[in-house]
Amino acid sequence: MMSDRVAIVGAGMSKFGELWDKSLIDITLEAGMYSIFDSGVSGSEIDGLVVGNMSAGRFTGQEHLGAMAVDMGGLGSIPSYSVEAGCASGGAAVRQAYMAIKSGEHDVVLVLGCEKMSDVSQTEAMNTISVAGDWENEGMFGATFPALYAFMARRHMMEYGTTEEHLAKVTVKNHANAAHNQWAQFQRPVPLEVVMRSGLIADPIRVLHSSPVTDGAAGLVLCREDLAKKYTDTPVYVESSEQSSDTLALHNRKSITQMDAVIRSTRSSLKEAKLTINDIDVFELHDSFTIGEIILTEDVGIAKKGEGGKALDEGITEIGGKFPVNTSGGLKARGHPVGATGVAQIVELVLQLRGDAEKRQVDGAEKAMAVNIGGTGATSIVHILGR
Amino acid sequence: MMSDRVAIVGAGMSKFGELWDKSLIDITLEAGMYSIFDSGVSGSEIDGLVVGNMSAGRFTGQEHLGAMAVDMGGLGSIPSYSVEAGCASGGAAVRQAYMAIKSGEHDVVLVLGCEKMSDVSQTEAMNTISVAGDWENEGMFGATFPALYAFMARRHMMEYGTTEEHLAKVTVKNHANAAHNQWAQFQRPVPLEVVMRSGLIADPIRVLHSSPVTDGAAGLVLCREDLAKKYTDTPVYVESSEQSSDTLALHNRKSITQMDAVIRSTRSSLKEAKLTINDIDVFELHDSFTIGEIILTEDVGIAKKGEGGKALDEGITEIGGKFPVNTSGGLKARGHPVGATGVAQIVELVLQLRGDAEKRQVDGAEKAMAVNIGGTGATSIVHILGR
Numbered sequence: 001m002m003s004d005r006v007a008i009v010g011a012g013m014s015k016f017g018e019l020w021d022k023s024l025i026d027i028t029l030e031a032g033m034y035s036i037f038d039s040g041v042s043g044s045e046i047d048g049l050v051v052g053n054m055s056a057g058r059f060t061g062q063e064h065l066g067a068m069a070v071d072m073g074g075l076g077s078i079p080s081y082s083v084e085a086g087c088a089s090g091g092a093a094v095r096q097a098y099m100a101i102k103s104g105e106h107d108v109v110l111v112l113g114c115e116k117m118s119d120v121s122q123t124e125a126m127n128t129i130s131v132a133g134d135w136e137n138e139g140m141f142g143a144t145f146p147a148l149y150a151f152m153a154r155r156h157m158m159e160y161g162t163t164e165e166h167l168a169k170v171t172v173k174n175h176a177n178a179a180h181n182q183w184a185q186f187q188r189p190v191p192l193e194v195v196m197r198s199g200l201i202a203d204p205i206r207v208l209h210s211s212p213v214t215d216g217a218a219g220l221v222l223c224r225e226d227l228a229k230k231y232t233d234t235p236v237y238v239e240s241s242e243q244s245s246d247t248l249a250l251h252n253r254k255s256i257t258q259m260d261a262v263i264r265s266t267r268s269s270l271k272e273a274k275l276t277i278n279d280i281d282v283f284e285l286h287d288s289f290t291i292g293e294i295i296l297t298e299d300v301g302i303a304k305k306g307e308g309g310k311a312l313d314e315g316i317t318e319i320g321g322k323f324p325v326n327t328s329g330g331l332k333a334r335g336h337p338v339g340a341t342g343v344a345q346i347v348e349l350v351l352q353l354r355g356d357a358e359k360r361q362v363d364g365a366e367k368a369m370a371v372n373i374g375g376t377g378a379t380s381i382v383h384i385l386g387r
Numbered sequence: 388m389m390s391d392r393v394a395i396v397g398a399g400m401s402k403f404g405e406l407w408d409k410s411l412i413d414i415t416l417e418a419g420m421y422s423i424f425d426s427g428v429s430g431s432e433i434d435g436l437v438v439g440n441m442s443a444g445r446f447t448g449q450e451h452l453g454a455m456a457v458d459m460g461g462l463g464s465i466p467s468y469s470v471e472a473g474c475a476s477g478g479a480a481v482r483q484a485y486m487a488i489k490s491g492e493h494d495v496v497l498v499l500g501c502e503k504m505s506d507v508s509q510t511e512a513m514n515t516i517s518v519a520g521d522w523e524n525e526g527m528f529g530a531t532f533p534a535l536y537a538f539m540a541r542r543h544m545m546e547y548g549t550t551e552e553h554l555a556k557v558t559v560k561n562h563a564n565a566a567h568n569q570w571a572q573f574q575r576p577v578p579l580e581v582v583m584r585s586g587l588i589a590d591p592i593r594v595l596h597s598s599p600v601t602d603g604a605a606g607l608v609l610c611r612e613d614l615a616k617k618y619t620d621t622p623v624y625v626e627s628s629e630q631s632s633d634t635l636a637l638h639n640r641k642s643i644t645q646m647d648a649v650i651r652s653t654r655s656s657l658k659e660a661k662l663t664i665n666d667i668d669v670f671e672l673h674d675s676f677t678i679g680e681i682i683l684t685e686d687v688g689i690a691k692k693g694e695g696g697k698a699l700d701e702g703i704t705e706i707g708g709k710f711p712v713n714t715s716g717g718l719k720a721r722g723h724p725v726g727a728t729g730v731a732q733i734v735e736l737v738l739q740l741r742g743d744a745e746k747r748q749v750d751g752a753e754k755a756m757a758v759n760i761g762g763t764g765a766t767s768i769v770h771i772l773g774r
Contacts, residue, residue, distance in 0.1 A: 054450060055444045055450055057442045057444050057445050057515070057518050058444050058445055061514075061518055061522050061526075061527075062518050062521075062522045062523070063441060063442055063471060063473060063518045063519050064471070064472065064473035064518070064519045064520070064635065064761055064762055064765060064766070065471075066471075066472055066632070066766070067472065067473065067632050067633070067635050067761060067762065067765035067766045068521070068635045068765075070632040071632070071633075071634045071635045071636075071639070071765065072635075075632075076632075077631045077632045077633060077647070077648060077651060078631075078632060079482075079629075079630035079631065079632065079768075080472070080630075080632050080766070081470055081471060081472040081475075081476075081479040081483075081630075081766070082470070082471040082472065083468055083469070083470055083471075084450060084451070084452075084453075084468060084469040084470075084471060085451065085453055085454065085467070085468040085469065086450060086451035086454065088468075089468075092468040095466075096468075096483060096486075098490075099483075099486050099487050099490040099492050100486050100490075101490075102489075102490035102491060102492065103485075103486040103487075103488075103489035103490040104489060105486050105489065105628075127448075128444070131444050131448055131449050131450045131451070132450050132451045133451070134449075134455070135448050135449045136449070139448075140448075241492075242466075243466035243467075243468075244464045244465075244466065245453070245454050245457040245458070245462075245463075245464045245465060245466065245467050246454070246458075246464060247458045248451065248454050248455045248458045248459075249458075252458070260464070261464060264464060374451055374454060375451055375454065378451060378454035378455075378458065379451070379453070379454045379467070379468070381466075
C-alpha cells in the first residue's frame with residue numbers, strides 16, 4: 001500500500017566520541033536497539049533497513065553493512081543496503097527510507113547512520129574524508145576540507161566583513177548547547193577567548209572551528225502514516241524531503257560564499273511543505289566548520305546574504321532566539337561521524353518536536369528543518385519535520 | 388505523481404575489460420551516455436541519479452560518486468547518491484530507482500553501475516572484494532571468496548555428485564555466449580579441456596571457474612509507465628523487484644549448497660509478478676564462480692535440488708534450451724566489475740526482451756529474470772522484467 005505521508009516513530013543514538021572499546025557494528029546495533037526500543041515497534045515488524053555510511057571500507061575494512069546489520073541485529077532476512085553521498089550519507093539514507101515507504105514497497109523501515117573514524121591514523125582519516133571532495137582535483141593536491149573551507153571563510157570575510165570572532169561564536173554557542181546533550185562528544189562549554197587562541201589549521205580556520213573525528217551511530221524508525229498511531233502518541237511527520245547537487249569541486253562554483261544546492265533544496269522543501277522559513281522553529285544545519293553554519297544560516301534564509309555573522313551577534317540562532325540552530329551541539333560539539341550525522345540531526349529534531357529535549361528544549365517547537373551537506377556543498381539534503 | 392509500474396526505456400554499457408586508459412568517471416559517463424542516447428530521453432528530463440558501486444573509495448580513492456557523475460555528466464543539479472550492497476550494489480541501485488519512481492518523488496531516473504578494479508594490485512583487489520564478506524570472521528583469516536565458494540562446491544559435489552566437469556561446463560557455455568557479445572571482456576569460446584586444466588586456486592575451483600577482475604559500467608533509464616511510450620515503442624517493464632538477506636558469514640548458514648536469500652527473493656518476485664518459473668524465458672544468474680550458477684539454477688527452480696549439474700549435461704540452460712542462463716556471457720565471460728554487474732544483467736535482459744540481442748537472441752523472449760547476489764549470498768536481489 002502506498003503511503004502519502006511518512007512518520008518517524010522511533011529515534012535513538014549511540015554516544016558520540018572516540019569509542020576505542022567499541023567496533024563499528026557495536027555502535028550501529030546500539031543505535032538500532034535504542035531507536036527500536038524508543039519506537040515500540042517489534043523487530044519482526046521492520047521490513048527494511050537502510051544504512052547511511054560514507055567509507056567503512058576504508059575506515060574499518062568492512063562493506064556490505066546492510067546485510068551485516070540485518071544479520072548481527074537479528075532482523076531476519078529483510079532487504080537492506082547502504083547509501084553514500086559523502087557527509088550527506090545519513091540524510092540520503094533517511095530520504096531513501098522515506099521513498100521506500102512512499103512507494104508502497106515497505107511499511108516500517110529502520111535507518112542506521114554510522115561511522116567509526118578513530119581506528120585509522122589522523123592522516124588516513126583526513127585522506128578518507130577527502131574522497132568526498134574531488135580527489136583528483138582537490139584532495140590529491142593537498143586541498144583538504146579545512147583548506148577548502150578556509151577559502152570560503154576568507155572570501156566571506158572579505159566580501160561581508162565576517163570576523164574571526166564570528167567563526168568562534170558558532171563554536172561557543174554549539175558547545176553551550178552540547179553541554180546539555182548526553183550523547184554529545186564534547187559536553188562542556190568553551191569560552192570565546194579559548195576558541196580564538198586555538199591552533200591555526202588553515203588560516204583563518206582554527207582547530208576549534210572544526211568538527212572532530214568521531215565514532216558514532218544514530219537510528220530512526222520510519223513508517224506509513226496510518227501505522228504511526230499504533231506505536232506512539234507523539235509521531236513526527238516528514239513534511240518534505242528534498243535534495244540537490246552542485247559541482248563536486250569548489251573551484252567550479254560561481255560563488256564560494258554560498259551553497260547553491262542548499263538554496264535550491266531549502267526552497268523546494270519549504271514549497272513542498274507549504275511553509276515559509278518563519279514557520280520553522282528549530283534547525284540542525286551542517287556545521288562541519290563554523291563558517292559552514294554561518295553560510296547555511298544565510299542560504300536557508302535565517303539571515304540575509306552576508307549577515308550570518310550579525311545573526312550570531314544578535315543571538316537569534318541561540319536557544320531562546322528566533323531561529324535556534326544546532327541545539328544538539330551540531331557537528332562541532334555533538335561530533336561528526338560522517339555517515340551518522342544526517343541521521344543524528346533528525347534524531348535531535350524528533351526530540352525537539354516531542355518536547356523531550358530537556359535543558360536544550362525549544363519551547364513549543366512544531367516545525368523543524370535539517371540541512372545535511374556532502375563535501376563543500378556538492379550534495380544538500382533538506383528534511384522538514386512537523387508534529 | 389505516484390506510478391504503479393516502472394518502465395525501462397534506455398540501456399547501455401561501456402566495454403568490460405581491463406581498461407588501463409580510462410578512469411572510473413570515463414567509463415561511468417560512457418555507460419550513461421549510451422543509455423541516455425538509447426532512451427531518447429533528453430538530459431534535462433532526468434530528475435534523479437542512482438549510482439551502484441561497491442568500493443570506489445578503496446579501488447580509486449573517490450567517493451561521493453553521485454554528485455561527481457551529476458557534475459561531470461552535465462546533469463544540472465539533480466539529486467544523486469550511491470548504493471552499496473556488496474556485489475549486489477548494481478541490483479540494489481536499480482531497486483532504489485524503481486522505488487524512487489513508484490514513490491512519486493522522481494519521474495525519470497538514470498541508474499549507473501560502475502567499478503574500476505584494475506588500478507590496484509591483485510592482492511588489494513582481493514582484499515577489497517573480501518570486505519563484502521565478513522571481514523573479521525572470514526577475510527582476515529584468509530577465507531577469500533574463491534576459498535568460500537570452494538567450500539560450497541566441495542559440499543555440492545559430496546552431497547549431489549556434482550563433478551569438476553559440471554563446474555567447467557558453465558564456463559564453456561558462458562564463454563560461447565560472450566563470443567557474440569561485443570561488450571564482454573572475453574569474446575572467445577574456451578574448450579572444456581582447457582578449463583579443466585586451468586590453474587587450481589582453491590580446490591576444486593580453478594582460475595577458469597572464476598569471474599575476472601574487470602573495469603566496467605552499465606546504465607539504465609527508468610521512468611513512470613505513463614511516460615514510457617513517449618520515448619520508445621519497445622518499453623520493458625519491471626514486473627517485480629524483490630530483495631532478501633542472509634547471514635553475512637557462510638559458516639552461519641544451515642546449508643552451504645543453497646542460498647536461502649535467493650530462494651526467498653525468487654519466490655516473492657514470481658508471486659508479485661503473478662508468474663511461475665516456467666513463464667520466464669531468459670535468465671541472468673550471478674555466476675561469480677561457476678558453482679554459483681549451478682546453485683542458483685537450483686535455487687530459482689530451473690533445476691531440482693542437486694540437479695544443477697544434470698541441467699548443464701542436458702543443455703537446458705544454453706541458448707535454445709528451455710531456460711537459457713547468462714546469454715550475455717555472465718560474470719564469468721562478460722566480466723564482473725562488482726558495482727556494475729547487477730545493472731549489466733538488466734541491460735542484457737532489456738536487449739533480449741526487445742529482440743535486439745543479435746546472435747545470442749532467445750527467440751520470442753517475453754519475460755526475463757535477473758538474480759544479483761552480494762557476498763556468498765548475504766544479499767539477493769531479483770528483478771523480473773516483461774515486455
